[in-house]
Amino acid sequence: MSDEKNKVTDKASEIAKNIWLAGVGAYGKAVEEAQGRLEKAMEPPKLFRDLVKAGTALEEEARESTIAARHSVEERINRVRENFHNQRPARIEDLLALHKKVDQLTRKVDQLSKALTDQGKSRASPPRKRAQKTAPGTTPARGKIAKRKIAVAKTARKNKSGGKSSSATSKR
């Protein structure tokens, strides 16, 4: 009983499908009619991959225009894809990949800093002592000022001697 019912609905849906496809198929004719008005570059394209099984078998012809059209559609799809990837929120996979990278880098940094401290130990303390001496005092700053004074003096001298001074002053 339910089998029969299914058959009926199958048939009904088949009819509905054919009506639908006929609608789609209708434009094939319409395009032919309009062909004269439209430019040659857009002859009716080869259509109905699966659409109109019911009849109208269109001849398959490779046309340059449709190939070019295909190409431009693919190009535009590529452009949209790129654009989309720029806006797309980060994916779990992307995040996982990032985490992995960070882990690798952390490990590398650890290794490097360990190697550094090992080196420092073996070379003992003299460089560190010197650093301690200079750190609390103001000597380095004073040193900088002194250098700058010298530089100013130099440019002043150059200015006096005339010419070519502009580049020296602009460096400061």
Add this chain to the structure above:
Amino acid sequence: MRTRDRILHTSLALFNEAGEADTTTLDIANELGISPGNLYYHFKGKDQIITELFQQYEQAMIHTLTAPIERPLSPDRGSVEDNWYYLYVVMEEMHQYRFLYHNLDNILQRYPDIRRGFKRLIQFKRAALYAICQTLLQQDVIDAKDQQLLGLADNMTLNLTFWFSYEALLHDNRTPQVTIHQGVLQLLTMVAPYLGDAELSFYRDCETIYVNMLADTG
């Protein structure tokens, strides 16, 4: 650019911005900085300009719509997303000639030729969207019965065709990006119930982008 092409180009821009009904040939000539006489030398009047603009649109659109009918956009499951990107391509192309859609009934009543061409375009849209749906079905991306598939293709065509006019009634002054993106999102919303989990992630991404866009534009 030749004067003739410049006239078409400027007319399209004015029609899109100010609406076709509110744009006169005088406006077009003024915008171009040419005399109305010069314009009439190239075109008999606004009717001819509109007709030619439609022919341009029809030609471009048919080329675009033919692509998925000829051959699947996604040869395998790995490139399924190309089908969704394709929807952007179609919508962007429609948006370039959006003046048609903002005044559709009016234009179709006044120009029987455009009406014929437009009916043809709708059939092309149905065919293209049906072809896409069928490819997705064959690749097990979506799960739908025959009749559902036809209904889905029709709903998508409907949505695609009238999205701009619907959207213009709902919102003022939206950016083209938001309009187009939401249009694609609406189309995907129709496909979503038939999608498996894997492809749903793309849908979620679309949603997130949409929310971000709205936040950006305030």
